[in-house]
Amino acid sequence: RDMKSIYRELDIAVHPSLSENLGGAAESLAAGVPTIATSVGGFPDIVQNEITGLLVKPKCPIEIAAATKRMIEDKVSAEKMANSGQMLVKSLLDIEVTAKNVREIYGKIIASRKGE
Numbered sequence: 184r185d186m187k188s189i190y191r192e193l194d195i196a197v198h199p200s201l202s203e204n205l206g207g208a209a210e211s212l213a214a215g216v217p218t219i220a221t222s223v224g225g226f227p228d229i230v231q232n233e234i235t236g237l238l239v240k241p242k243c244p245i246e247i248a249a250a251t252k253r254m255i256e257d258k259v260s261a262e263k264m265a266n267s268g269q270m271l272v273k274s275l276l277d278i279e280v281t282a283k284n285v286r287e288i289y290g291k292i293i294a295s296r297k298g299e
Contacts, residue, residue, distance in 0.1 A: 190214035195254045195261070198226065201241050205229055209276060212236065212268035217261035219250045229275065235268030 187210070190196065196211035198220040205225045211218045212229060218236035220226040230236040237254065239246035254261040274280065 186210055187214060190216050195219065195251060197247060197251060198230075199239075199241070199247055200224070200226070205276075208236070209272050212265070212272040213276070215265050215269040217254045217265040218268060219247065219254065229268065229272055231268075231271075234264065235271050236264050 186207075190211050191214050193211070193214075193216050196207065196216045196218045198206060198208045198211070198218065200206065200221055200223055203221075203224040203226055205228065208218055208220045208226050208230050212235060218230055220230040220236060220238060221241040222232075222238040223241050227238060230238055232238040237250040239250050
């Protein structure tokens, strides 16, 4: 329950998952935290390498360490990626936008069925 406040206290979030949907990466990006994630599951949909965060190979601690070092040493780039990630996650996962998109999809389905 405290994850929002915890993420805001972090300098970097690392998600070294082997299998994952959006998971914690969505939470850390939404909180504006520089994020590193493995290139598995849904992570690459929101952690876009060099744009919204850094992606590393799964089971590769050397890449995780290098990415972490980079985020620590280049705070300007880390902050820029975190800001881009925050904007992306908020636009993709916004409840109002999602509800509108779902409504449009159902509207198209209903309209196509009326023509049958």
